[in-house]
Amino acid sequence: MASFWRSLAVGSCLPASCYGSLILSRDNGQTPLVRESTYSQDLSSRNETVCDAGSRQWTGHVPLGKGRNMFYWYFESLVRPEEAPLVIWTNGGPGGSSMLGAFFEIGPCIVSEAGNTTSRNPLSWTTHASMLFIDQPIGVGLSATAEPLFANSLIEGGIDVDKFLDVFLTDLFPELSDRPIHFAGESFGGKYVPVYTAMTRRRFESIILVDPSIDPALQDLSMYLHYCPEKRERWEVEKSSPPRYLNETACAAMEAAYSKCDKLRRACVLTYDADTCWLAAHGCQEVTNWFMDEIRPGGRDPYDDRRVCKEAPLCNDLGDKRTNIYLNLPHVKHALGLPANFKYESISWRFNEVWNTIPDIVLPSTREITALLDNKHTRVLVINGNNDGIITTEGIIMAFDELPWHGQAAFRRLPYRPWHYLGMDGAVSGGQVKSYGNLTVVTVDEAGHMSPHDQPDATLQLLGSWLGRS
Numbered sequence: 001m002a003s004f005w006r007s008l009a010v011g012s013c014l015p016a017s018c019y020g021s022l023i024l025s026r027d028n029g030q031t032p033l034v035r036e037s038t039y040s041q042d043l044s045s046r047n048e049t050v051c052d053a054g055s056r057q058w059t060g061h062v063p064l065g066k067g068r069n070m071f072y073w074y075f076e077s078l079v080r081p082e083e084a085p086l087v088i089w090t091n092g093g094p095g096g097s098s099m100l101g102a103f104f105e106i107g108p109c110i111v112s113e114a115g116n117t118t119s120r121n122p123l124s125w126t127t128h129a130s131m132l133f134i135d136q137p138i139g140v141g142l143s144a145t146a147e148p149l150f151a152n153s154l155i156e157g158g159i160d161v162d163k164f165l166d167v168f169l170t171d172l173f174p175e176l177s178d179r180p181i182h183f184a185g186e187s188f189g190g191k192y193v194p195v196y197t198a199m200t201r202r203r204f205e206s207i208i209l210v211d212p213s214i215d216p217a218l219q220d221l222s223m224y225l226h227y228c229p230e231k232r233e234r235w236e237v238e239k240s241s242p243p244r245y246l247n248e249t250a251c252a253a254m255e256a257a258y259s260k261c262d263k264l265r266r267a268c269v270l271t272y273d274a275d276t277c278w279l280a281a282h283g284c285q286e287v288t289n290w291f292m293d294e295i296r297p298g299g300r301d302p303y304d305d306r307r308v309c310k311e312a313p314l315c316n317d318l319g320d321k322r323t324n325i326y327l328n329l330p331h332v333k334h335a336l337g338l339p340a341n342f343k344y345e346s347i348s349w350r351f352n353e354v355w356n357t358i359p360d361i362v363l364p365s366t367r368e369i370t371a372l373l374d375n376k377h378t379r380v381l382v383i384n385g386n387n388d389g390i391i392t393t394e395g396i397i398m399a400f401d402e403l404p405w406h407g408q409a410a411f412r413r414l415p416y417r418p419w420h421y422l423g424m425d426g427a428v429s430g431g432q433v434k435s436y437g438n439l440t441v442v443t444v445d446e447a448g449h450m451s452p453h454d455q456p457d458a459t460l461q462l463l464g465s466w467l468g469r470s
Contacts (some may be wrong), residue, residue: 014366019371020445028409032119032299040171040199041043041419044152046058046059049331049335050118050336051109052108052109052119053075053108053124054108054120054126055076055077055080055126056076057074057076057108057236058074058172059074061142061143062163062164062166062167062172064160064317068138068149068159070135070138070143070164071135072133072134072135072164072169072328073099073102073132073133074130074131075108075132077106077127078127078298079127080106084130084179084197085128085129085130085179087133087181087183087184087463087467088181088182089106089134089184089300090133090134090183090184090189090192091187092185092186092190092191092213092354093188093351094140094351094356095139095140095347095351095352096140096346096347097323097345097346097347098133098134098141099141099142099323099346100319100320100323100346101452102131102133103326103465104322104323104450104453105186105319105453106122106131107121107125107131107133109121109125111319111322111323111325113233114325115321115322115325116325117251121456123456125374125463126451127462128460128467128469128470129182134164136151136161136192137157139154139351140351142336144342144344144348146168147354153360154191154192155360157192158195158199160229160340161196161200162196162199162200162201167452172299180205181202181204183208184207184209184258184344185208185209185454186211187213187227189207189209189212190209190391191365192208193212194214194369195365197372198324198368198371199368203376204378205322206380206466208463208466209320209381210452211388211391211449212382214365215265215366217261217264217265217277217280217284218364218398218399219395220261220285220288221258221395222394223254223287223389223392224251224254225394225395226256226305226392226393226395227246227305227389228250228254229245239326246290248293250290250291250319250406253286253290254287254290256288257283257286259281261284261286264276264279265284268280268363268364273362277362280360282425291389296312297309297311298412300315300389301315301316301389301431301448302315302389302390303316303318303388303390303448303449304391304448304449304454306387306448307448308445312416319450320347324346328343336403355439366399366403369403370405373407373438373457374406374435375407380439381440381442382441382442383452384444385445385454385455386431386445386446387454388447388448388449388451392448397443400441407439410435410436411436411439414435416441416443418430418432418433419431419432419433419442421461422461429457430442430445430462431458440466442462
């Protein structure tokens, strides 16, 4: 069972199959590869044929070396585009295409369930920002390439993104270079975004982490807190429809494995050593095996604890099928300048499999988040759905209470408080929030692993407040 789930990914991987981050402190015999490249501008203005965005839009590929091209789709903001901030968006996986975000979550167009057309999204993030969706690392989505040319580590992925942004902000859209730039990532984007932002010389105003995987072993550990409510320690989430809790036998087994997992994962976070983190990954599987065994038709949906799994491994509609259909339509591929025989995959399964074997795949990204808060003074916004079954609210709260940074003591001491957003009939309860200094953690009620899709109005208003554009 465990080996099968090792290839599972959408915005993230399931626990015990998804462990990843950057190895910087350990000499593993690998040298980060910096490929030479001759940049050429690839910029095409788009009309409403493929996406009626309501604002100007462009697509293209930036060459990063022979056979290695990074795809982007850029939408200007609907409101005051000449002064709007830029938000860069990436989905997770590893192997998830950012077109899932663009056409199923936060972009200006939403693909129909049948996958044959799109409609205007009235709650698009382009309401508050110009949006740049990038398919990365190289090998994913519309940046697909031959396997030997895949970005083979987070270091290489970060170098590619940095090169891409040099071209995009210098040669293609120089007017954006002095705007506030925010880097947002969902799920495994909780690895991509902190690592890339920490290693670049570029200044980002903030990072936005949505249902983020930042500490894989803690992600596993928190399953016990989420699915065994009578054993919850510091956090109880109020929900209108409670999760389908695990039974007493499963919870007893998870409780017995909790201490061992916690000890191993603390050693991993402290040392950032790959071997130590592999031990934590395997040791913490004892906590998650009971959960994993219930992901089957009629069983648990790992991405939303309110739902029953229809078809494993993804269980329910996460936008992957409809996005695959739409972006493989002949007229869409023609409009995007893609070869007729190009096959788009919203989830690059082979890329996911490859990345689940590399040394980077066992470390957290907490050290990079600390560096951003302490050294770069980058603002950090974390958004997490309270019904997310794999990146649990309980785990996110633990991770950021434990995060070492100069404001840790003050942040940890503060309570979580209710937050509200404006609905049709007035103020609506959105979840809980805690904020101190440059760190803000927000939980979202009635939202699973893709919280912007599940609660688009609430998360859009969060974004507007964060960007100062409400």
